[in-house]
Amino acid sequence: xxxxxxxxxxxxxxxxxxxxxxxxxxxxxxxxxxxxxxxxxxxxxxxxxxxxxxxxxxxxxxxxxxxxxxxxxxxxxxxxxxxxxxxxxxxxxxxxxxxxxxxxxxxxxxxxxxxx
Amino acid sequence: xxxxxxxxxxxxxxxxxxxxxxxxxxxxxxxxxxxxxxxxxxxxxxxxxxxxxxxxxxxxxxxxxxxxxxxxxxxxxxxxxxxxxxxxxxxxxxxxxxxxxxxxxxxxxxxxxxxxxxxxxxxxxxxxxxxxxxxxxxxxxxxxxxxxxxxxxxxxxxxxxxxxxx
Numbered sequence: 001x002x003x004x005x006x007x008x009x010x011x012x013x014x015x016x017x018x019x020x021x022x023x024x025x026x027x028x029x030x031x032x033x034x035x036x037x038x039x040x041x042x043x044x045x046x047x048x049x050x051x052x053x054x055x056x057x058x059x060x061x062x063x064x065x066x067x068x069x070x071x072x073x074x075x076x077x078x079x080x081x082x083x084x085x086x087x088x089x090x091x092x093x094x095x096x097x098x099x100x101x102x103x104x105x106x107x108x109x110x111x112x113x114x115x116x
Numbered sequence: 117x118x119x120x121x122x123x124x125x126x127x128x129x130x131x132x133x134x135x136x137x138x139x140x141x142x143x144x145x146x147x148x149x150x151x152x153x154x155x156x157x158x159x160x161x162x163x164x165x166x167x168x169x170x171x172x173x174x175x176x177x178x179x180x181x182x183x184x185x186x187x188x189x190x191x192x193x194x195x196x197x198x199x200x201x202x203x204x205x206x207x208x209x210x211x212x213x214x215x216x217x218x219x220x221x222x223x224x225x226x227x228x229x230x231x232x233x234x235x236x237x238x239x240x241x242x243x244x245x246x247x248x249x250x251x252x253x254x255x256x257x258x259x260x261x262x263x264x265x266x267x268x269x270x271x272x273x274x275x276x277x278x279x280x281x282x
Contacts, residue, residue: 001218001226003123004262007255011239012232014246030232037229047276054222056229 040064043097043110045071049083063087067106070095119175121189122265126258131164133254199270210267218266224273 016027037056044063048055063071066087073091074081085091099109138160176186183193191205200206219227227234236259244252266272 001262001266003120003126004259005230005233007126007258008233008236008240010251010255011236011243013239014242015235015239018242027232027235030230030235034230034232050273050275050277057222 039110039113043069045086045095047072049081049086051083059086064107069106069109070097070100122262125261126254127168129254129257129261133250134160134164136250197271202270203268206270207265207268208270210264212267214267214272215263218263218272224277 012027016024019027040056040060044060048059052058059071063069068087070093071086072081072095073086073093075094078094082091097109098112102109102112104111135157138157179188179190180186183190189205191200194200197206202208217224219225222228237256240252240256243255
């Protein structure tokens, strides 16, 4: 469905143009929701295991809330991932963000995003 | 389009829209101006054909080198995903339960992740009424196409993912 989103987003422009304050507020709320979930997803893992049937509720949000970011332990030479040890530092993380490279941990490691 | 084969259909939608807009730019036509209009479309069609050719050449070369024939699609040689050999590379007919999952499901649903998209049908209708029926139809058509395509695909869930990628 991702490939269709830029096309579908064309439909949001006339809604914004014709919307009053309440309508624009709803659109803005929907946009903030989407941006927030995107932040949660990309800062933890955009590829949660297929065995997790509600990825946001079961993995992404709890990990984000706890500041357990960059979860992916799989490097180029790893064939598989132990799903049970994705969180809690069981396996070393292969993924990283700029803040972690700078020595920050948890949610503060997302601070460099503010400067992008 | 080199590897995203399913994008060929939306590309046709966009090409048809471009041709329609070009022909409408020339205004209403009688017999003589219709011939002129058709001639005016030729440069556009040539540019579209050039774009398709540029995308197709690396694919044909890759297929020839990897599989021995420029027209052998890699998915036809896929091992371990047996359902790819049913229907058209795993695509059969849309499943209503999969449509529901793709739109509302906690596993791969679009609307729980992006509720803003629920307003799109109304917005596209407004766009159509503002004299932009062509773009509105193409945008809606592309969305519907991908929804039905995914709902028709055996491996619709897309493996390790937070949303359906294709």
